[in-house]
Amino acid sequence: MSEPLRKEISLQEVVGKGYKDFWNFKGRYRVVKGGRGSKKSATAALSIITNMMDLPLSNTLVVRKTFNTHKDSTWAQLKWATKRLGVSRFWKFSKSPLEATFKPTGQKILFRGLDDPMSITSITVEVGYLCFCLFEEAYQILNEDDFDKVDMSIRGEVPEGYYKQITIIFNPWNEKSWLKTRFFDPVDDPDILAITTTYRNNEFLDDADRKRFDWMKKNRPKRYKVEGNGDWGISEGAIYENWREEEFNPDVIAKLPGYKAIFGLDFGYRHDPSGFVAALVNEQQKKLYIYDEHYEQAMTNSDIAEMLKRKGHTKERIIADSAEPKSIDELYSLGINRIRGAEKGPDSINVGIQYLEQYEIIVHSYRCPNTAMELASYLWAQDKTGRFLKKPIDEFNHIMDALRYAMEQIRHGANFTW
Template identity: 70%
Template sequence: MISMSKVISLQETVGKGYAKFWHFKGRYRVVKGGRGSKKSVTAALWVIKNMMEYPLANTLVLRKTFNTHKDSTWAQLKWAANRLGVGSKWQFKKSPLEAIYKPTGQKILFRGLDDPMSITSITVDSGYLCWAWFEEAYQILNEDDFDKVDMSIRGQMPEGYFKQITITFNPWNEKHWLKHRFFDIPNPDTFVDTTTYRCNEFLGDEDRKLFEWMKKHKPKRHRVEGDGDWGIAEGAVYEDWREEDFDYKSISKKPGYRAVFGLDFGYTNDPSALVCALVNKEEKKLYIFDEHYEHSMLNNDIADMLKRKGYSKEKIIADSSEPKSIDEIRGRGISRIRAAEKGADSIKAGIQFIKGFEIIVHKFNCPNISIELSSYVWEQNKAGKFLNRPVDDFNHAMDALRYAMEQIRKGNEVSFN
């Protein structure tokens, strides 16, 4: 049991909206929800509290890529321990990335699906691997990847213990396997729920104003991030695409391939998006191998990111609506950045050109590009007929991709002088 110098009310600590989630002991707990709905922090609080109550239990925490843990799940669990007033009883290590409950040696282990061997060979020093938590599970587009982990949580448990997999995510795409498997097929061993920011009494007024802004100006995105509903997958702009785990360095050495880079600017409400791809114009193949997707980036942050990734000398085509940003980034050593063409015709022409390519997205490096490809749709009129223009949403990486492909589409017309 948790030992504390003072009693902490879970109602006050966790808040409302998660009572059934907290007490369910079946095989799967699946929560889809919008931003700010407390689903991730509640899962983190549950892990800390229950590991201290079950001294033989260990937990495996998973994301699509391992290197995203430190700033998300690892930090959330550390926050949860402090929130419960038991931070001194836990050791949060960065190398290897893990959390240890000092009185018993129980561990929280962190793994990524980009290293399947680290999952299939997983062992714990003492006790049992009882629980797993998949965070940002929408990024896992291949159900087989989930099944491999699901099968690793097996074996007999001591009396009073239970095996459980917790899944938290934003419901970006209604065609995602998560919907069919957990929400469309009733299973008594599964708890499913949808939560929103409205159940989060800890949000500030500024946060709530942002959702109101989104509801008015980005209703499609609000449907997912605000209301926690499934995204609209019908009428996808790009249909011929797939995810693969490929070696981009090997592909770059093949004849006919050329590297292209596109950058779309954002700040508070929208992210800045970088798309990096290898293109073979003759074979009509487009390999997207890297991305960057981040809010609130200043121009010096973007320049530093490009240098850190090793792209400072590359030809980069950026959003032409911000010439001042392009000049500032160029002044910080990104000398081959230039503005993209702009206008409605350029959007249509760019989309039509890209649609002629087979698009392969790196399975682990580009989760936000996969989300946008799944959610970037044609606009519809009141009768439900699709129009020849895309909805102005889920398009930051898509715009960056279009900018990058200008170098291929326009050829020698593009100058970097």
């Protein structure tokens, strides 16, 4: 007699409490923000495996910002879920290609990264339909357009009783994230289930785990707000704190005594966006008004030149990343003939940060959303014990780098030459 593929399980025993609505929801977007230890990723993995075994023509796409982070996170979590449900003998998890196959039917879980967009837009399944998509660590996805491209790939009709659903899991580090306005601000949208979970939803934590959160609440209240309560905000370790958003007229600011326009450019390409920033700075008053930006992946140098021409910045003195001398030369040949490389120098990142920390930074509230996002998300790195290092994370730093380059001419003063 063949072994049955299904068995009765206790949802409360396997999954625990706090996720009933999440588990039963059939709408398009199932979104969970939460703190650490809230079992959101584990519950999502258990749900994906269960749904696929319930619907034998369904397949799942799992997406992260970069492909190479899957194996130690989503792939391992889904493999754990099959063991937790007692069905691991029916599943095959392979590393090359990175995928999971439900052996009785051939259904697949496919893993992709936004660093290879063609692998997503051209995706096909051999058996059945692509019904489900899981975005893990969605906060790392800075560009809503990247999400939309994947969203549009989950399309087409499905058989009766089937449905298409995108599950989105993240920690709410920054209220400037597009995830808030897209999923948590709308009211009464039947296609969206947006919930917040915390470690209090996780009855599988032990006393030692809970004591860690008690310590955090007392000693690291900013971190506890995000990692403990799952609230929007920024954890401890923000590099820039003296900044705000404000609507202002740059033409009016430019006419005030002591203000000078500065421009910076950080090159990116496939994995990282190119970041451009324009600001007005008053060295005496230590005030910096950021009034223009550009933030886009996969820009060629021709694209950057066209952007600068379109924005009317071709005659400005632009300081760019000196690690890209060929790009600077090419932009010069394309008509951006007042561009030059940053001087940088020893410990240039920390030196530039320390100089910028002296300034009150005002970001235009409508024109520069990515600048605000990076300012709120740019953190000091931590070691394994949680101690902050005098070194920033290598993330959320494209406009931040461009701003440091732009400020070189102010920081160096009379010693700065073109």
